Amino acid sequence: MSVKYSLLALLERGPAYGYQLRAAFESATGNTWPLNIGQVYTTLNRLERDELVEALPENDSGQRPYRITETGRRHLAGWFASPVQAADRPRDELTIKLALAVTTPGVDVADVIQRQRGATLRLLQEYTRLKVAEENAELAWRLVLESMIFRAEAEIRWLDHTEAVVARAELPAPFPFAVEEPTSADATPEHNRTRTH
Amino acid sequence: MSVKYSLLALLERGPAYGYQLRAAFESATGNTWPLNIGQVYTTLNRLERDELVEALPENDSGQRPYRITETGRRHLAGWFASPVQAADRPRDELTIKLALAVTTPGVDVADVIQRQRGATLRLLQEYTRLKVAEENAELAWRLVLESMIFRAEAEIRWLDHTEAVVARAELPAPFPFAVEEPTSADATPEHNRTRTH
């Protein structure tokens, strides 16, 4: 759905052709999510079929620009007006991987967590570096970057939390009065930890 | 990829047939991500074609169980050993929506943010409620739930942050000495805010 509505949103600025739309999308998201040009054309075809956009006559340079229709404008407004729901979100690969890791024989969960934390930490450092470098970049791209930073931080917090939970779960419950860690106590950022493990 | 490797992981516990695999997957993820039964069968067919699983003879009850192969075991181990990279992650619909909202004419960004915060806040409350209710549930499902909580919290922090950034950006830069908010100063949880807007 993202690409479909993204193209509509970009066309709301004014008519544009496929190649321009890809450039505009990648510029707005700072190349975080490269957009395949083939997909742009097939999506534009579907949008035209559904009458959300209309093709304008091919111009002198052989470009085929599209214009958003009134119907398209309504669909786009609906997209902006309706929040992203839980059901809209794709399955999260990392969450599934760890959830299955704890019940798959022969898997060293601590090791899986450690590798992932390394990768995510490197990612977070790269994002942080970019944030400094791109302080005056487009607003849209800065928002995307900050979103990536918040997500990466949350992921590291979850990994740290999960590591503790799993370590505790592997001990065969010493006695019924389990030590309960206060909720979100481990939400404190503690990134600068290298973990030689 | 998630489904393919999830089925391999579940088969690593022992042979199972399609219907069982779906039940096991949904039980491990606490129905967070329902798994279409049709997809289970088509994925099993592809896995069999690629020799990552092998079909066992149909039993008396008309069930067709599958067993993971050595090749399948290697692929699965590779999945667990390699971290989820930035490039593996799908485009994030909410991030894209807000990034495009700020440059699409006629869009009230503050309104979009406010609606999304409402939806995510309700989600977070539901997850928190579940966390209390399911304290003794399967470890895998508890991990999934906590992952959802960490993500929802991060999303709300990002929405709050973005709201502030956008509000500031809409002012036509009063004078060059811009007031710089300290990084992550707004990372403080402030969920219990109803915002009549």
Place this chain on the structure above:
DNA sequence: CGACACATGTAACACGTTACATGATTTG
């Protein structure tokens, strides 16, 4: 008996990626 859960499958379609084909224009 009728409804429901169990169980396997197929068809059609949307969305996404990779790769290929083709041609015009620009630039070193």
Place this chain on the structure above:
DNA sequence: CAAATCATGTAACGTGTTACATGTGTCG
């Protein structure tokens, strides 16, 4: 001129969803 960029498209395939078809077993 050669290579890169601009520009449009198609084919094949993987992944995911919805809907349909079909049959067995169980339970009220």
